[in-house]
Amino acid sequence: MDDAKLNEIVESVVRQLIAAGAVSAPAAPAAVSPFPQQNVGQANQPALSPASVPAASIPPTSELQPLTSISLPPASTSSLTIDLPDPATPDQRYKARVKNPKDADALKELIASTTARIGVGRAGPRYNTASLLLFQGDHAITQDALYRDIDQRLLDEFGLFTVQTNVTDGKEQFLLRPDLGRQLSGDAKRALNEKCAKNVNIQLVVGDGLSAAAIEANLRQIFPVIKQGIQSAGLTFGTPFSVKYCRVGVMNDIGEALQPDVVILLIGERPGLGRAESMSAYLGYKPKYGDTDADRDVVCNIFENGGTNPLEAGAFVVQIAQKMRQHQASGVKLKLATK
């Protein structure tokens, strides 16, 4: 949402509060900030802060006048500004918020040493507003990654057609029924039979899993590395496709349907709070019904800037696939074979 839109919303809420008599209109133009302690460089008038709105005096929403019927003193909102800093920028995210720390430098070092949320301070027994907003923002990133589909334009860019698992009732069902996400639907099996090369050396598959954002963040880099790596090793690269509502276990059905030597599944990992771009590559040698995770390998935490770089991960995945073919094994069996 842009600043103008945000201003508009805040302005209309303030107007309603003023109209309902819950707060008094400031005598002169004033900054309105939900972050009173961060009113840096704003008008010298007192800001309308949550503290200046006595909760008991706010009438229920049903009693508020409709916005259209409010006539507003022009001076009270004409220069309404929002001075709330974006809580997700690195300087805000890692800001030490403990008031009067005993050793400010040590606190900064501690904060820099971990991605955990430490040194966030508090307002009485509660989070302060900045921490709460950051938490909510990060949670929204996670929810967004989980609930949306991979951008169709990206799939088109790589010529990937999409098949679906036995999940038929949207993301909620996908989340509640992992078993359905491990089975290709009847239509999917027919589509694979019609469109895909069989008995290839390497079958690459892209699955949404638990984060569409992860695929969007990494596919452009990792896909060409895997494809070229496989081809330059003289191996056959099957017809790649994508699976919607995909769980790792679907590799078994893919193995049964197409009989490749190795299946490589690029899939979105369960997102962390505010970290949605982490992708995994799961690999299995001749996957078949009944195989478990003990028969698979995984290269995890694939993302730029902090994780396994997708270009390097691509090269690593090609190496593992070659090793699997060489030893005709994957997972624990491969580990034992290469001991």
Ligand code: B12
């Ligand atoms: C959730 C999870 C689990 C759950 C899976 C249950 C479930 N149904 O989701 C549980 C708690 C059972 C689990 C167990 C283990 N896990 Co785990 N797990 C994860 C986590 C947090 C998310 C995985 C994810 O999002 N998958 C994608 C979704 C779409 O897959 P899914 O189909 O819903 O679920 C399947 C996979 O998650 C898979 N899976 C989960 N862990 C592992 C580990 C291995 C080696 C394999 C092959 C598969 C696998 O099992 C699920 C059922 O098929 C990752 C962290 C990460 N950054 O990826 C670690 C992670 C993948 N797990 C890891 C490990 C080591 C294990 C264990 C071996 C731990 C142990 N010593 O017992 C076991 C063995 C797994 C097995 N199934 O045999 C490591 C793998 C490191 C590596 N490169 O080898 C990771 C990366 C965590 C880490 N940073 O150390 N795990």
